[in-house]
Amino acid sequence: MIKLPDYVQNCIELLEKSGFSAYAVGGAVRDSLIGVCPNDWDVTTSARPEETLEVFKDFRTIPTGIKHGTVTVLFDNGGALLPIEVTTFRVDGDYLDSRHPASVSFSRDVRDDLSRRDFTVNAMAYSERDGLIDAFGGSDDLKNRIIRTVGGAEQRFSEDALRILRAFRFSAQLGFEIEEKTLLGAKKCAHLLKNIARERIGAEFKKLIASDFCAGSLEKMIENDVWEALFFAEKPETDVVLRLSSIKSDDFAVRLAVLINEFSDDEKSELLNSLRLSNDEKKRVLRLCRVKDFDISGEKERKARAFLHLYRDILPFASEILKFYFDANEFLTVLERESTQSRPLAISDLAIKGGDVLPFVGGEHKRVGEILNMLLECVIDDPSLNEKEKLIEIAKKSLE
16 A cells, blocks of 8 residues: 555646546655655656646646656645656657657656656556556565566666666665666666766765665676776775675765775775765765774774864764774774863864964964974873963973
C-alpha cells in the first residue's frame, strides 16, 4: 500500500476530475514501497502542458521544462508551499549527445512514459484509482534488491551515459546488487561518460560516496572500468574501498579524503577538480587528508589541544578520520574532554595582543606574527601560561 500525501492526492484528483489520467511516479513510488519517506513527489499525466496549466490556473505554476512537458505546481500544505513537477506522458526521440533526447513526443498512455525510464525500480506509477502500474517488474526487483535497466542496458546507457553512474549510486544508497546484464552494459558504455558534464558527475558521485553501501558500489565501479572512465586516475587501494562504509559520517568529504589519501598531490588535485567541487569543498577534503599525518602518541592532553587548534572547526569529521586509521578511542576520549574546556587554541585566545609585542621587535610587524605563533604553541603545551605578564616574559626571552 502507498499512502499519498494529501497535496499529492489533491494534484492527481484535480487532473482526474478534468478527464485526464494521472499518477505519482518514479523515486517517490520506489521509496514508498520499501518504507522510505520520499523527499519529493513527481506526477505524470496524460494532460498536455497547456492542459495542465489550465487545470491549475488557480495555483501558482512555473513552466519548468514546458518544452519537454513539465510544469511545476505549488501546493499550499499547511502554510508551506510544496512543489510537484507535473509532466506529460512522453516518448523520447533519438539521443545524440549521450545525455539528452533530440526531441520528445507526448502520449496518452502511461506505459509509454514508463518505458523510457532508466531502471525498473524507478519505472512504476501509482494512483488510488488504478493502483500500482508496474509494466517492467520493478516491484519484483525491489523485493529481490536488484538494479536493472528498463529494456536493454546498452541502449539505455548509450542514450544517457549518466545512467551508468546513477546505477552505482542507487546501488550504494539502497544496498541493491546491479543485475549482471546491466553491469555488463555499464562496462561496455563506460567510455561514454566522457560526454557528460563534470558538474553532473560530481553531483552523482558525492551522493554515491556518502551512501551507506558505497563500498560495494565503488568496488564494482573499479572492477568494471567505470572508475577509470570517470577519473583517468589510479585506482584507490582495495582494502580502503572495502572499509569505506565503516565510516559513520555520511559527509562525502570524509569518505573522499580517505579514498584518495594515498594519491599523489597532483592526482588528488586532478580528481577533486574533475568533480567540480567548490573551493571550500576542495580545501576541506585536503585538510581531512592531512589528519592521517597527525601523531596522536605522547602526552594526550597536549596532543588533543594541538589537534583542536588544527581541526576544531571540523572536529566531528576529523575524528572520523582518526578512527579509520588509528586505535584512537583513548585519544578521542581526551579530545572530547578538552573540547569542552575554555582552552587558548588560536592567536585570538591569547592574553596578549600584537600591540603588546610590537615594542619588543622594533616595530617590525612581520616579527609580531612569528612571536604570537610561538606564544600560541607555548600555551597549547601549557594553558596556565596564558597570562599577559607570563607571555610578555616569554616573548622577551625569545628575543634575547
